[in-house]
Amino acid sequence: MLAASLVRKIITQFASVQNLGYYKPTTVVIAMAPRRIDHVASKPEMWKHLKARVEAKRLKVEMGKVREDQECLRVEQRNLIARFGEIERQYDELKQEAEMIAKQSALTRIKLGLMLGILIAREGGHLVQAANLTRFLGCVSANLSYDLIQVIIL
Structure with missing residues (x-):
C-alpha cells in the first residue's frame, strides 16, 4: 500500500510539472546521459576526422x-x-562511282573519235577504212557493255 501511494504521489507531481491533466500509466520518463559526440567534438582530433569524412x-x-x-x-x-565508319563507307562508294564515270568518259571519247574517223573516211571516199573503223567501233561497244555488266554485278 505504501508503494502504491508513493507511486501515485510521484505520478501526480510529475503530471502537474508536465501540465498533464490525466494519468498515463505507460509513460515513463528516463533521463538520458549527455551525448558522447558533444564531449568528443571539442577535441581537435575529432575535427580532423570530421573534416576528413566531409x-x-x-x-x-x-x-x-x-x-x-x-x-x-x-x-x-x-x-x-x-x-566515321559510315563516312568511310560512303567515301569508298563515291570513289568507285568516280572511277566508273572516268572509265565511261574515256570509252565515250574513244567511241566519238572512232565515229569522227568513220565520217572523215566516208567523206574522203575511203570505204574500206570506214568499214574497218565501223567494225572496231562495234567491238568497243560490245566490250563496253560487257564490262559495264561486270562492274554492275560486282
Whole structure:
C-alpha cells in the first residue's frame, strides 16, 4: 500500500510539472546521459576526422560526376566511330562511282573519235577504212557493255 501511494504521489507531481491533466500509466520518463559526440567534438582530433569524412564524401560525389562525364565521353566516342565508319563507307562508294564515270568518259571519247574517223573516211571516199573503223567501233561497244555488266554485278 505504501508503494502504491508513493507511486501515485510521484505520478501526480510529475503530471502537474508536465501540465498533464490525466494519468498515463505507460509513460515513463528516463533521463538520458549527455551525448558522447558533444564531449568528443571539442577535441581537435575529432575535427580532423570530421573534416576528413566531409572531404571524402565530397570527393566521392566529384568522382561520381567524373564517372558520368567519362561515360558520356565514351558514348560520344562510340557514336563518332560509327559516324566515321559510315563516312568511310560512303567515301569508298563515291570513289568507285568516280572511277566508273572516268572509265565511261574515256570509252565515250574513244567511241566519238572512232565515229569522227568513220565520217572523215566516208567523206574522203575511203570505204574500206570506214568499214574497218565501223567494225572496231562495234567491238568497243560490245566490250563496253560487257564490262559495264561486270562492274554492275560486282
